[in-house]
Amino acid sequence: MNSALLDFSRAKDWIITETRFDPTALGKVEANFCLGNGYLGLRSATEERYPGETRDLLVAGTFDRFSPEEVTELPNAADVTNIELTLDGVRFDLMQGEILSYARSLNIRTGLLTRDVVWRSPNGKRYTLRFERVVSLRRLHTIALRVSVTPDEDGEIVLRSGIDGRMTNDGSQHFTEGQTRYYDRQYQQFVPRTIQSDIHFVFDASHRFTVEGEAVEPKSDINIVRRRIFSNFTLRVKGGQTLVMEKFANVYTDRDKEAEGLTLPELQELALNALKGDESLGFDALAEDSARCWEEKVWRRAPIEIDGPDFDLFAIRFVQYHMQLMTPAHDRRMNIGAKGLSGEGYKGHTFWDTEIFLLPYFIFCMPEVARSLEEYRYLSLPGAHAKAAHNGFEGAQYPWESAWLDDGEVTPEYLGTDILTGQLIKVWSGFIEIHITADVAFGVWQYYMCTGDQDYMDKYGYELILDCAKFWLSRLEPGEDGMLHMNNVVGPDEYKEHVNDNAFTN
Amino acid sequence: MNSALLDFSRAKDWIITETRFDPTALGKVEANFCLGNGYLGLRSATEERYPGETRDLLVAGTFDRFSPEEVTELPNAADVTNIELTLDGVRFDLMQGEILSYARSLNIRTGLLTRDVVWRSPNGKRYTLRFERVVSLRRLHTIALRVSVTPDEDGEIVLRSGIDGRMTNDGSQHFTEGQTRYYDRQYQQFVPRTIQSDIHFVFDASHRFTVEGEAVEPKSDINIVRRRIFSNFTLRVKGGQTLVMEKFANVYTDRDKEAEGLTLPELQELALNALKGDESLGFDALAEDSARCWEEKVWRRAPIEIDGPDFDLFAIRFVQYHMQLMTPAHDRRMNIGAKGLSGEGYKGHTFWDTEIFLLPYFIFCMPEVARSLEEYRYLSLPGAHAKAAHNGFEGAQYPWESAWLDDGEVTPEYLGTDILTGQLIKVWSGFIEIHITADVAFGVWQYYMCTGDQDYMDKYGYELILDCAKFWLSRLEPGEDGMLHMNNVVGPDEYKEHVNDNAFTN
Known part of the structure; x- marks a missing residue:
């Protein structure tokens, strides 16, 4: 039989690991390995898409109502994590070819998500891939991703990446088609607004490439289609060399406190400048800064210790990790949703x-x-x-x-x-x-x-x-x-309705 | 290199064949092998889902506007063609395991779509599958599907099937959440309406099972989640025996001529009764009746002959086939869309x-x-x-x-x-x-x-x-x-705007 999907053997190092790719357990890992900072929550769907996935980016407090019959909910915002790789003409897709090794780990101390895969393509070629991702706890709007690919043989790698505004809440679309912009031939921007609550969102994304640590400029194009802006980046890489793409993305809304008093173009400019700042720092510096912030804001403030098995302490810290993700401590106009910011359940209420x-x-x-x-x-x-x-x-x-x-x-x-x-x-x-x-x-x-x-x-x-x-x-x-x-109430046991003098309520 | 994706060697028999499963060419085959009857158009996405697919069910004349900034378009209606198979615990998915043989054929004379696959699961077991599908040219609301599975060894087959209202037009959702109903523990119904043009749609679906021609009753459940109603049907089948599921589905709207003067509950009843009628006929009878209708309405009326290669005649008939699909001849309040009913391009205009x-x-x-x-x-x-x-x-x-x-x-x-x-x-x-x-x-x-x-x-x-x-x-x-x-016009060459005395226009 299959080994356990989740491995806690590195609990002492604050690490939880998904040991194999299980297409029937996508949702479980997306939620458990969720990233976030209270301002936003980002489900950990893989870079490449699979049927049955649920990609969610939820921004606290941005409630919208799809239709008058419905109540407000946190809208599923545009996706910046989908990156499709084409390796020597074949789509990187773990359903095909052979997975030679696989591990996806979340370090709850630093908030760094890492996925290591060695994959043999159906065409027989072997690739070593690493995917890393962090949502900054310091810079509340910042999402950073890094993809590293090392082919065994010389070959061509195409990365397709951008901003996808076709996301919905189980089919309900909360955003207008929005405006798409492309600045300086490298910065992607997408600006939709919610249909009922009229909140403008600003999404930005940019990409940087190196081979063996040297900056390179891929062949690239720009594609703007309905609700989507993306580029195809094409590079040739020698066998054994490592191509690295760093992707920087952010999201702002005009409901943010920082946006008060700003016009929409001013907010767009603020967001774009922040993106440029993130990009100039680079992935490692952003990740380290975020890890320091975790140390300062969480682990030093609430240094819980348990005298017992490593797993027990990990479990407590795992809860602290998720409570930090779900709590919009930055804005007193917001509170915690029943499912946090890790999914659409309970509509963020x-x-x-x-x-x-x-x-x-x-x-x-x-x-x-x-x-x-x-x-x-x-x-x-x-x-x-x-x-x-x-x-x-x-x-x-x-x-x-x-x-x-x-x-x-x-x-x-x-x-x-x-x-x-x-x-x-x-x-x-x-x-x-x-x-x-x-x-x-x-x-x-x-x-x-x-x-x-x-x-x-x-x-x-x-x-x-x-x-x-x-x-x-x-x-x-x-x-x-x-x-x-006190008659006719529902107590905390919601299976019994219309109860008189319910003990808990009284 | 790969052989040609499309094979015309059976052009004489009015048949076009997709020779292999190519996940990069999903859209091409979905549109070319489209089914329809002028009332509705159904792209031929496969039963099981793949990333990059475009599932479309478009009903002529049901235009809706997603937001005031946009123009009306034909909304992508609920999907009834997604059927997920789990064969001895493994999802049927052509990206994994091994495809031992594959052919998907469209018979343009009869409008019957057939897909034959012999598949070796990653667990080593072999299955022979046939998928058939027809949109009736006579019964304009009727969609019928048949799935046949023959495992080499004894095993368990789960089919998940129903009505999926999460479809969008490139992310724009034109429908309310709608009502879901389940009648007599076997008939699924979903009734949403368009958000701006206020057209109610009624979707129905039912399922019938046989093993080696004998009716069987699978273990089944019923699931109603947001915008979705579906069942999981579980059966055990002996090696070498063939399990067949026939699925009957239909779509009505209160913009239909037949719906004039009916209340919504009356329309729901009419649709449900029609579904029961289709079910009692069965897949073969519906397909034969539709084929006869093609003969009567199209091939006898427009019996074009060409003295030349088989392919030339096939090409002309292929055009006739698609012109029949795209033309809402049943209702003078409608006309032909620039992309017909085979996709969302040109918004059905x-x-x-x-x-x-x-x-x-x-x-x-x-x-x-x-x-x-x-x-x-x-x-x-x-x-x-x-x-x-x-x-x-x-x-x-x-x-x-x-x-x-x-x-x-x-x-x-x-x-x-x-x-x-x-x-x-x-x-x-x-x-x-x-x-x-x-x-x-x-x-x-x-x-x-x-x-x-x-x-x-x-x-x-x-x-x-x-x-x-x-x-x-x-x-x-x-x-x-x-x-x-005649100054300042755009002629048929749309690359040149603001032309004076354009020859074509004058």
């Missing part, structure tokens, strides 16, 4: 999970991040007031699912159709899973108790808790027994 | 090609089709009047590109961005490629001269020609030479 499961880590290890998350809740009060008023209650009733500040309740009202009856299946959580309002207040109180942040309480906390209390008072119903009851 | 290149065939061989196409032009007069008035002219100025009757001019105003300057590239055809108005009038006159259809002329033709003449008179400019001139 914030649930009670933040306060109950995630907040404690930040309260104890990074209280400024906890405060930002709790300021988000304060900034969401208008929506909570509106929801309470709409339902005939007082105070603040928090949305079960929460997205952009003024989106209000974004729980889908219906979850598809019952396959047998054909009736729409109503999602009751947005209506009566009311414990979220207590969860939010609990989070605020816990934050205050642990940090003693009186400033937060004076500016935001007391008001928030008081408004929640008003809601609870108006929501209670007197019973025939002379007691107050 | 009608150009001058209809009158100049395609109409003569129909005038001489199927005058009732020619009349329908010319009635479309008459029904488009309001748009032509509006365009003339908008530009300060009299009479009727026909749109350079034409879609649904009241869409008016649908030529994109800009064709992307100049990659070097970043400026939008203006498409002048919609503004000044005015010879279309003469082309339309010429087509009407040619139709009348050849058919003597006085009824058409009395009802439509004279009025149309007169309105075109009024336009020309108002468009002419007196020159200093005392002559009338």
Whole structure:
């Protein structure tokens, strides 16, 4: 039988390894090996495409609604990671030829993703390939990739690379066709906007080549087709020599804090200049800088130690790694999505999970991040007031699912159709899973108790808790027994709806 | 070197054959081997998916606009042809394992597409597979597929099949998420609508299984996810025995003539009943009935003979085959798209090609089709009047590109961005490629001269020609030479814009 797909034998070195290419497990590895920095999340789909893959680039807080029947979700932004290699006329594709060795590793200490492959093409030729990728934790907009190819024999290598705006959320397209630009014959730019929330995105990409460390200029073209800009780079390489392509890419939006007050052309210029800066640093310097940032911002701040097997410590750090990826600590207008930024699940919406499961880590290890998350809740009060008023209650009733500040309740009202009856299946959580309002207040109180942040309480906390209390008072119903009851709720066990006096909620 | 991809050695039998699986030539064969009937066009993407494929199902006349900046186009409808096979735990995928024999053939006489493959799986097991597909020329909504698998050894076969609504036009999604239904635990239905033109589509699919000709009931499940409904059918088959799955699918829209006066539930019922009718007939009967229809409607009506090589006659019939596919002869509210129904190129729009290149065939061989196409032009007069008035002219100025009757001019105003300057590239055809108005009038006159259809002329033709003449008179400019001139036009050579007194146009 096959060996285990995931290997933890290098857990001590903070490394998780995918031991073989398994086309039936693409999604699992894409999510587990995800890269990101809280501003963006990038699923680790391979450079070359396969059926069944899910390529996702999600930028925190950029919610958009595809159609009036749907709720807002984080749109799947343009892809900059697809790089197609043609090696002596044959597409590099692990489904064909022979895989002589394979290992994809994520170093969670540095955030560096590496894939090493030795591949025998169907035409019999052998190639040694390395793919590296990093999303900078310091430079929140920066994605850097490196592809190294060493053919055994002299040959021709074509790399096709650019920006692909045909990505969708399971088929829903959130972006306009956008504008494509090509600067100085080397910088690709793509500028679409979201169709409902009207957020402009700016994507940039550029490429640099060396052979055996010497800069080379490949033959290249430029192709702009609908929603796509890309180039084919063609080089001849001698056997045993290594061709390296470094690709620098970035993404900005006019919802970014840095974009405030800028016109779109100014934002485009800012993004392009940042790209040029990244390119002049090069892949190694960007990766090292990002690794230092991980050390400073995460590992020194929260140096958890466990007296036990290496795997246990790795597991804790793996969680810290992913919590860093998913948390938009840079912007208090945003919160954490239930699936983080590693996929389209839960549409990027914030649930009670933040306060109950995630907040404690930040309260104890990074209280400024906890405060930002709790300021988000304060900034969401208008929506909570509106929801309470709409339902005939007082105070603040928090949305079960929460997205952009003024989106209000974004729980889908219906979850598809019952396959047998054909009736729409109503999602009751947005209506009566009311414990979220207590969860939010609990989070605020816990934050205050642990940090003693009186400033937060004076500016935001007391008001928030008081408004929640008003809601609870108006929501209670007197019973025939002379007691107050909390009827018709959904508790945390979502299989049971319309429960009276649910223990957790009460 | 490789042999030729396309083999015409069976041209005498009306058969064109793809001799090997070439993943770099997917698009070419998808379009050349396209199926259809004028109501719908179905690109011949393989059942199993590959990177680089373009799956298209286009229904004539169902134009939609993705965003206000864009023009209408034929939306890429849900896919019913994707069938994923898992053979003893391994995905059937021609990129892996070994192809022991391969031939995909299109019989243009009958419209039957057949693919025969003998495949050795990476696990060493050998399978003989046949895939057949037909789009009925008689039953305009019907698509039927058949998959036959014969394993050498006993084993387990899983077929995953259903309706996939995640298709887009190069990333632009024209449909809402839609409703999914499952009737009687066997009939799949998917009902989305177009986002701007508000056309409801109804897709149905069902499956039937036999082993060695005996009906069998596979283990099956039902999966409804976003924009998708599908089942996994699992069967165990003995070595040497043949498992056959027949799949019946159809598509209706509430823009269909048959849908007039029906509510959406009534249309859904009509579609479902039609599906049941198709299923009870079975694949062979549907294919034979369609072949008879080809004989009656095309080959007997236009029995062209050429005294020359087999290939020459095949080439003429190949053109006849494709002209039948692309022509919506069933509905005078529609006309022929510049790329037919075989792909998304030219957005399904009608150009001058209809009158100049395609109409003569129909005038001489199927005058009732020619009349329908010319009635479309008459029904488009309001748009032509509006365009003339908008530009300060009299009479009727026909749109350079034409879609649904009241869409008016649908030529994109800009064709992307100049990659070097970043400026939008203006498409002048919609503004000044005015010879279309003469082309339309010429087509009407040619139709009348050849058919003597006085009824058409009395009802439509004279009025149309007169309105075109009024336009020309108002468009002419007196020159200093005392002559009338036609300045600032684009002639049929579209590389030269802003030409005075272009010979063709004058």
